[in-house]
Amino acid sequence: xxxxxxxxxxxxxxxxxxxxxxxxxxxxxxxxxxxxxxxxxxxxxxxxxxxxxxxxxxxxxxxxxxxxxxxxxxxxxxxxxxxxxxxxxxxxxxxxxxxxxxxxxxxxxxxxxxxxxxxxxxxxxxxxxxxxxxxxxxxxxxxxxxxxxxxxxxxxxxxxxxxxxxxxxxxxxxxxxxxxxxxxxxxxxxxxxxxxxxxxxxxxxxxxxxxxxxxxxxxxxxxxxxxxxxxxxxxxxxxxxxxxxxxxxxxxxxxxxxxxxxxxxxxxxxxxxxxxxxxxxxxxxxxxxxxxxxxxxxxxxxxxxxxxxxxxxxxxxxxxxxx
Amino acid sequence: xxxxxxxxxxxxxxxxxxxxxxxxxxxxxxxxxxxxxxxxxxxxxxxxxxxxxxxxxxxxxxxxxxxxxxxxxxxxxxxxxxxxxxxxxxxxxxxxxxxxxxxxxxxxxxxxxxxxxxxxxxxxxxxxxxxxxxxxxxxxxxxxxxxxxxxxxxxxxxxxxxxxxxxxxxxxxxxxxxxxxxxxxxxxxxxxxxxxxxxxxxxxxxxxxxxxxxxxxxxxxxxxxxxxxxxxxxxxxxxxxxxxxxxxxxxxxxxxxxxxxxxxxxxxxxxxxxxxxxxxxxxxxxxxxxxxxxxxxxxxxxxxxxxxxxxxxxxxxxxxxxxxxxxxxxxxxxxxxxxxxxxxx
Numbered sequence: 001x002x003x004x005x006x007x008x009x010x011x012x013x014x015x016x017x018x019x020x021x022x023x024x025x026x027x028x029x030x031x032x033x034x035x036x037x038x039x040x041x042x043x044x045x046x047x048x049x050x051x052x053x054x055x056x057x058x059x060x061x062x063x064x065x066x067x068x069x070x071x072x073x074x075x076x077x078x079x080x081x082x083x084x085x086x087x088x089x090x091x092x093x094x095x096x097x098x099x100x101x102x103x104x105x106x107x108x109x110x111x112x113x114x115x116x117x118x119x120x121x122x123x124x125x126x127x128x129x130x131x132x133x134x135x136x137x138x139x140x141x142x143x144x145x146x147x148x149x150x151x152x153x154x155x156x157x158x159x160x161x162x163x164x165x166x167x168x169x170x171x172x173x174x175x176x177x178x179x180x181x182x183x184x185x186x187x188x189x190x191x192x193x194x195x196x197x198x199x200x201x202x203x204x205x206x207x208x209x210x211x212x213x214x215x216x217x218x219x220x221x222x223x224x225x226x227x228x229x230x231x232x233x234x235x236x237x238x239x240x241x242x243x244x245x246x247x248x249x250x251x252x253x254x255x256x257x258x259x260x261x262x263x264x265x266x267x268x269x270x271x272x273x274x275x276x277x278x279x280x281x282x283x284x285x286x287x288x289x290x291x292x293x294x295x296x297x298x299x300x301x302x303x304x305x306x307x308x309x310x311x312x313x314x315x316x317x318x319x320x321x322x323x
Numbered sequence: 324x325x326x327x328x329x330x331x332x333x334x335x336x337x338x339x340x341x342x343x344x345x346x347x348x349x350x351x352x353x354x355x356x357x358x359x360x361x362x363x364x365x366x367x368x369x370x371x372x373x374x375x376x377x378x379x380x381x382x383x384x385x386x387x388x389x390x391x392x393x394x395x396x397x398x399x400x401x402x403x404x405x406x407x408x409x410x411x412x413x414x415x416x417x418x419x420x421x422x423x424x425x426x427x428x429x430x431x432x433x434x435x436x437x438x439x440x441x442x443x444x445x446x447x448x449x450x451x452x453x454x455x456x457x458x459x460x461x462x463x464x465x466x467x468x469x470x471x472x473x474x475x476x477x478x479x480x481x482x483x484x485x486x487x488x489x490x491x492x493x494x495x496x497x498x499x500x501x502x503x504x505x506x507x508x509x510x511x512x513x514x515x516x517x518x519x520x521x522x523x524x525x526x527x528x529x530x531x532x533x534x535x536x537x538x539x540x541x542x543x544x545x546x547x548x549x550x551x552x553x554x555x556x557x558x559x560x561x562x563x564x565x566x567x568x569x570x571x572x573x574x575x576x577x578x579x580x581x582x583x584x585x586x587x588x589x590x591x592x593x594x595x596x597x598x599x600x601x602x603x604x605x606x607x608x609x610x611x612x613x614x615x616x617x618x619x620x621x622x623x624x625x626x627x628x629x630x631x632x633x634x635x636x637x638x639x640x641x642x643x644x645x646x647x648x649x650x651x652x653x654x655x656x657x658x659x660x661x662x663x664x665x666x667x668x
C-alpha cells in the first residue's frame with residue numbers, strides 16, 4: 001500500500017510537468033502578450049518602452065526558454081506577478097478567488113450529495129414506481145439542461161418576476177451591516193448559483209447511486225440479512241447503503257475538480273468572482289501568470305482527487321488491494 | 324420488493340431474448356427499441372429538429388437577420404398587427420398558417436423574428452453537434468481499437484495521453500484553443516479564414532470539440548477490444564492469416580458497434596452543450612452567423628425589459644430539448660442494442 005502510494009505520487013510529477021508544458025506552450029502560441037495590455041490606454045507608451053519591457057520580462061525569447069525560466073521560478077515558489085492587478089498572481093488567486101470558489105463549489109457538492117444519495121436509494125428500492133420514474137426523468141433533465149440557460153431562467157423567475165426575492169448575482173449586497181444580516185445576505189446570494197451549479201452533478205450522482213443500489217440489493221448478503229428477519233429498513237440502511245455509496249465516492253472524487261474549473265459558465269451568469277472566471281479573464285488579456293497558477297492548481301487538484309478516490313476506495317473496501 | 328426471492332432471479336437472459344423465432348439481431352434491436360417510448364419520442368423530435376434546420380430558410384416569412392427597429396421586444400403572438408411599420412419586410416407573404424407579421428416566438432432587441440433565428444441557429448448548432456460527434460466517435464474508436472489490439476508501448480503512450488488530456492481542465496483549454504485559432508496573427512488561423520471565410524468559426528469549434536472529446540470513446544473501445552482480442556474467433560482469424568488491420572476492422576470492431584452507436588448519440592448532446600457554452604461566452608460561433616448558443620450570449624442583459632425574456636427562453640429551450648432527446652435516444656439505443664444492459668427507464 002505504501003509502495004503503491006509512493007509510486008502514484010511519483011507519477012504525479014511527470015504528469016504535471018507535461019501538463020504545464022502543454023498549457024504554457026499553448027498560452028505562448030497565443031498572439032499578443034501582456035505588454036499589449038499595458039500599452040492599451042497609455043498614450044505615453046513608446047516602442048522603446050515596449051521593447052525594453054519585453055526584454056525585461058524575457059518575452060523576446062523563444063517560448064521554451066520562457067517556459068524553462070517560468071519553471072525555475074515556480075520551483076522556488078514564485079508564480080510571478082499578475083499583470084492585470086500588479087500583485088503576486090498566486091496570492092491574488094488564493095486570497096480573492098479561491099475562497100469564493102470553495103464556497104460555491106463546496107455548497108453545490110454538499111447539496112448534490114445530500115439529495116442524490118437518498119433520492120437514488122429510494123428510487124432503487126421502489127423501482128418502477130411513480131417516484132422512481134419521476135426521479136429518472138428529473139435526472140435526464142439535469143444532465144441535458146445547459147447550466148447557463150438554467151441560471152438565466154432562475155434569475156428571471158426569482159430576481160425579475162418575483163421582484164428581487166433573491167439577488168440576480170454578485171457576492172453580496174453593498175451597505176449591509178451587522179453579522180447576522182451579512183450572513184443572511186451572503187446566503188441569499190448563494191442560493192441560485194448553488195442550485196444551477198449542482199444540477200448536473202445532482203442528476204449524475206442520483207442516477208449512479210440508483211444503479212449502484214440496484215446491484216447491491218441483489219447480492220447474497222442482502223438476501224441473508226432479509227432471511228434472518230431484519231426489518232427492511234435495517235437491511236437497506238445498515239447493510240446495502242454502505243456498499244452502494246462506495247462507488248459513488250469514487251465518482252465524487254473524480255467530479256470535484258470539475259466543479260472548480262467548470263464553474264466558468266455559472267460564475268459568468270451570476271457574476272460570481274471565482275476561479276473559473278479568473279482563468280477566463282486571465283486568458284483573454286494574456287495574464288499568463290494568473291492563468292498558469294490557476295490552471296496548474298486545478299490540474300494538481302484533479303490528480304490529487306483521483307488518487308484520493310482510489311485510496312478512499314481501498315480504505316473503505318478491504319477487498320481492494322493495490323500493489 | 325419485499326419478496327426476497329424475486330430479487331435474486333437472473334435478469335432476462337440475452338440468449339433467450341435473442342432466439343425469439345429466429346429473428347435477426349437488428350430486428351430484435353428494433354423490437355426492443357420500439358418498446359422504449361421516450362427513446363422513440365426523442366428520435367422523432369430530433370428528426371423534426373433536423374428537418375426544421377435543413378428547411379430553415381423556407382419555413383418562416385421573415386429572414387433571420389432582417390431587423391425592424393419599430394417592432395423590438397414583441398411578445399410571442401399569432402396576430403398580425405394592423406400598423407404596417409410593425410409588420411416590417413418579409414421574404415414571402417405566407418408559409419402554411421404563418422403570415423407575414425406573425426412572430427410566434429416574439430422579436431429580439433433589434434426587432435428580428437426569434438422563430439426565424441431559432442431555426443437558422445438550429446442549422447449551425449445541429450451541424451456542429453452532428454459533425455463533431457461523428458468525427459470524434461470515429462477518431463476515438465480508431466485510437467482505442469489500435470491501442471487495445473496492438474498493446475505494448477503504443478498502448479501505454481496512448482493511455483498516458485488520454486490521462487493527461489483528461490487531467491487538463493477542459494474549459495480553459497477550449498478557451499486557449501479557440502483564442503489561438505480565431506486570432507489573425509496565427510498562420511494556421513489565416514490559412515483557415517482564407518479557405519473558409521465566414522464559416523471559419525464553425526470549423527474551429529468543431530475541431531476544438533473533437534480534440535477534447537475523443538478520449539472517452541477511445542477509453543471505452545480500448546477496454547472492449549482488450550477483452551475481445553483474447554477470444555477464439557480472433558485466434559481463428561489469425562490462424563487463417565488475416566492481417567492486423569483486417570482483424571481490427573472486420574472482426575473486432577463489429578462487436579463493439581453497439582457501444583459506439585450509443586456513445587455517438589450521447590456525444591451529440593455533449594457537443595451541442597459545449598458549442599452553446601462557448602458561444603455563450605462569446606468564443607464560439609461569431610455573429611453574423613447565428614447559433615443557439617450565441618443567441619443567448621447577450622440575452623441575459625434583456626431579462627429586465629418587458630418581453631425581453633423570450634430572447635433567452637427559446638434558444639435555450641431548443642438546446643435543452645435537443646440534448647434531452649439525444650440522451651433519451653442514447654438510453655433507448657443502449658437497451659435495444661445490448662439486452663444485457665438493463666434499462667434505467
